[in-house]
Amino acid sequence: MKVDVIIKNADQLVTCASPDGPKRGLAMLDVGEIQNGALAIEEGDIVAVGNTGEIMSAYTAREELDASGKVVCPGFVDPHTHVVYAGDRIAEFEMRIRGQSYVEIMESGGGILSSMRATRAAPVGQLVAETRPRLDSMLALGTTTVEIKTGYGLDTRSELTMLQAIADLSVSHPLDLIATFLGAHSVPPEYAGQTEAYVDLVVEEMLPAVKTWSDKQPPHALGAPLFCDVFCEANVFSREQSKRVLQAGQMLGFPAKIHADEFENLGGVSLAVELGAISVDHLDVTPSHEVAQLAQSDTVGVVLPAVNFNLGSHHFADARALIDAGVALALSTDINPGSAPCPSMPLVMALACRYQHLLPAEALNASTINAAHALGVGHKVGSLEVGKQADLLIVDCNDYRHLAYQFGGNLVERVMKRSRFVKG
């Protein structure tokens, strides 16, 4: 059979295949390694995967690509980011190094509200222009699908502007972008002390406006819906307030995501399970009874160790315990200007192996197939399986474990997005 492209002779082709949903438990140790691997691609999708002998005897291609001495693996999926924003937070970074407290930083104008002010002041074109090079960096490091949250607007107009920036980038950038509405990211200054009234605004004004906006958008390439997320945290949004926002989103057809247990446990994981959220993210202080609930559910747990690293913390989410309990675990950068100015999924894998005791195989599955399931697109991307998009990396090493073992550089030589090389 004749196909568009064959990639052959990979020292290792790792599929991360998982036909029945995200990987859990011991399956996380299996990356579906094929020695001397090959795959065939037709119209942007994978039509065959196997060893080079098998593939070459069944297919001929208009273009053959030799991956001798290289690893071929799925492109990374980064399922939790705040990569659209204006400004930076360098002053805050220096204050933190000098030992100033969170409250002092907030009082001097830092924190999420600092990004909010810069983002509110930015027209959509500026947001697009400032974000594009960050997406380029992520792509250069091997990411092929990215979730992006709003939440630096915190008023209806500015939240819609952020959504529009994501939509514009989605059309003009080679990465697949998946949008999440996070109006409930923080309480803006005009609602200081009136959290409940701000929740009213999110539920009664923002969400309907987002629905109207989203109904006018063309369907997403990956078939992903718009998600609705909330920052369930002490001094931000309570469990009840979070529930109200997420249920209002679900009524409009926006599946739920939730930030839970970053600093204090408010029962966000049990809420995620109760609501059937697609993912629950952070999990730094989740108690074992909620870990057990999560393991029994279809909700993916997403951990974000670049945040702990960025804060110079010695505490990291116990991702080892999450996997051992049977949670479907994913990794993500959380790239944002305050708590994680980090575009790199490989560095997140390196962190997870060192401070969360994941083996390289577990870190890779958590950065590909499970991350795709954290976005509801595990049927389209996240693994090299027949019928999926040919989103893949050619990595300059002969063993996938180098991706997590080496750190600080970039082993990703070429990035293919639907059969087209977008890097290399």
Next chain:
Amino acid sequence: MKVDVIIKNADQLVTCASPDGPKRGLAMLDVGEIQNGALAIEEGDIVAVGNTGEIMSAYTAREELDASGKVVCPGFVDPHTHVVYAGDRIAEFEMRIRGQSYVEIMESGGGILSSMRATRAAPVGQLVAETRPRLDSMLALGTTTVEIKTGYGLDTRSELTMLQAIADLSVSHPLDLIATFLGAHSVPPEYAGQTEAYVDLVVEEMLPAVKTWSDKQPPHALGAPLFCDVFCEANVFSREQSKRVLQAGQMLGFPAKIHADEFENLGGVSLAVELGAISVDHLDVTPSHEVAQLAQSDTVGVVLPAVNFNLGSHHFADARALIDAGVALALSTDINPGSAPCPSMPLVMALACRYQHLLPAEALNASTINAAHALGVGHKVGSLEVGKQADLLIVDCNDYRHLAYQFGGNLVERVMKRSRFVKG
């Protein structure tokens, strides 16, 4: 006056200038920032530095380069590496994640002796070929001068092979490489239990052979001598043994460097000061009285936080206390296959800011001018000053602090080595 090259309009040009030796104390906070900066280059050396108005009124150039929107800073100097080796240590990496002990790893064939076996088996051409891409990665991340140690040979022939590999790479690679003899890196298996006899071999056979070898080499471009180093550590080489090796090296004209206080304090810092070593490296457990001695000396203290990170450790050298005490502090990757598979000085800066409480300015000075002094080449490289080599970076940001604030990506857009772009 007519010159070869002018670089102009840099949003920030940071010189890291320090005419009187390495920076200490509050001087570490000064990176010599020039807004709208420029510099003029003739025959590979810097002939003028200033703001763009000044430089453009005094010089014309055969080639002008516009650095609008960019930072220009000195190339990084990486003063402590083991980047020449064969093989990898991925199996050991996985054993460590699984919680196996150092002894178990050693017994299964891991550790320095694992790299020794692979390196002994490698002819010089293989060492050169395996090392070259690592140097390429370092260069792509902004490093322009690199120290490289022997110490995976551990017999006279293999140590000389490593030196030859460094010499060969020095000729064929654009980076400036500075060699250090580290025969006393570990006790090889054939001397197990006979450390004193191995020290005899180092002193009586290896060092004279290294002297003979080095006398035949052309003078180094940067005027750097060959250094002699030793791993002064519990169960490796005692303080007395270390002293014997370093003094024997000094007798032959090899200035001393020393690995001290990585795991246990044996008084290596006081030995470094006593012998007038050019640097003392690691300093993870140095007691305050030795910190005070170091601060009073000309010896540069080098800390290596990528090692602590790689081991998933929560303990880091107290670099903040070292600076506050007045030590001339430098940073380095320690790139090696076991404890730091990391080519990136920017990631080391990011680590130092987060886990050692350095401000970005301190981290940058520690990675440039002070690192150059840790190699005795502070008069030639490490800062953008008149008379020095034009080794510089064009960084894709408008504030040098981004180099440490962002992490995991690579902001270094172009790398100039003596007026020639070797990246970008």
